[in-house]
Amino acid sequence: MAKKITKAKVKTKTKTKTKSKPKRTKVICMSHKEDADGISSAALIREAFGGDCVLVDYPGQMDALEAIKNDEKLKTLFICDLGLSNKNQDSFVKVLSELRKKKVSITYIDHHDLDKKILKQLEKIKVKLIHDINECTTVQVYDAFKSKLSQHSSFVAACAAITDYMEDRPRGSKLLQIYDRQFALINATVLTFNIVGHQKDPDYLLYLVEELAESKYPHDLPNTFEFAQIQVGKLASIIGKVKKSMKMMKNLAYMEVLDSGASGAVNFVLGLSGKDVGVAYKERVDYGIYAVSVRGSKSCKIHLGRIVNPLATELGGSGGGHDKACGAVIPKSKIKQFLKEFNVKLS
Ligand SMILES: [Mn+2]
Structure with a gap:
């Protein structure tokens, strides 16, 4: 009898060992792909924490989050510049609670209107919430993690504030003051036109994230002005x-x-x-x-x-x-x- 139990015990032990999940090591940032605030937030997270970047638009947001949830290597998740709606907020909380049960660290940084009920639920499941409707997302990312960021990231944040019409806010305007206004305006604008014109080119958007994370200026990237000129022409028409x-x-x-x-x-x-x-x-x-x-x-x-x-x-x-x-x-x-x-x- 006793022998049998020992055997069974050994068997269970081996079983759990072979079944053990892969170690969670991955950092993922899911951010908004349609404007400079989303792309710049992703760039600053990338600079501060490394990891992979998943860029989404609103129609594709929940599908992408579902896919991220199923990544068994995920350890740290950042979600940036993606507002919630009455339609998706409950499933958003549900997915995040499932991830929290698996001990995934989650930081949600945003500036869109957020339902108080959802805010409380996110706090309850210990999602780190950085949420101020009065500053753009990138400025908030900058403020939260500036000790891990270069000086250049303050420029990226100032550009994001401009494109989100938030360069007049307390923290946004302070960052813009560091730089020449026209210099920031032209970079923000060139960046925006390159983002808007490359919505169907996910590799280019990831390239932009990468380059911004490596302290490059939008005006310094090859062909950005030429591309912006074409986009401006389309806008004129x-x-x-x-x-x-x-x-x-x-x-x-x-x-x-x-x-x-x-x-x-x-x-x-x-x-x-x-x-x-x-x-x-x-x-x-x-x-x-x-x-x-x-x-x-x-x-x-x-x-x-x-x-x-x-x-x-x-x-x-x-x-x-x-x-x-x-x-x-x-x-x-x-x-x-x-x-x-x-x-x-x-x-
Ligand atoms: Mn934004």
Whole structure:
């Protein structure tokens, strides 16, 4: 009898040994791929902690997080510049709690509107939360980890603040003051045009992260100015198209974009219409949805992200963001309804 038990014990021991999971060593940063704040946040995390970078847009955010969750080598996860919506916030917390149970360290750094309930849940599962809606994400990454970062990273953060319209904030403006304003503006702008124009080229976006992490200036990377010039030319041609095809409702102007990004057209829709709210949307055939960009004028007093978030969820999509700049994913068949109800909610 006793012999049998010993044998069984030995067997179990070997079993656990062969079954033991690979050692968790990997650092991953998941960040927003569509603008300079997301790319720059990823670059500063890369400079401070090394590791791999996963760049995502809002439609692909949860699929990417799911894939990261299944990486058995993951030890440390950073999530940067990715806001949550009513639609995905619960599954976001769920995935993060599963990772926390596996002792993965998680730092979530962001500046989008965040549901208080979700904030509490994230604190409860001990996700390190760095969240200030008044500074861009990269400035917050810089502040949190500056002891591990080069002087150059303050420049990258200043550029990110410019492109997120947050260079007038307390910490953002302090960083910009270190540098010549025009020098920072042109670098921020060249960087942005190279990011926007390479959305379908993930390797180039990762290359940008790498180069910024290695203290390179956007103006110093080969062909960035030439590429930006082409993008600016495309943008100029959008002005004419916006004038021709934008449509007005009482409280907003809108336009379907066919051949550029929605975010490139939306500022022209806002500006040229004279309305307080501009909407541009573009079909994403791969997801069967419309990617929607929304902008508010300076005199718009309504927090647009907080209206768009529940409205998009109601229509089976998702959305949210800032007071004067936000976005949504809307099912293809619901776009007219979205515009109609958004217009009503703005009055
Ligand atoms: Mn941002």
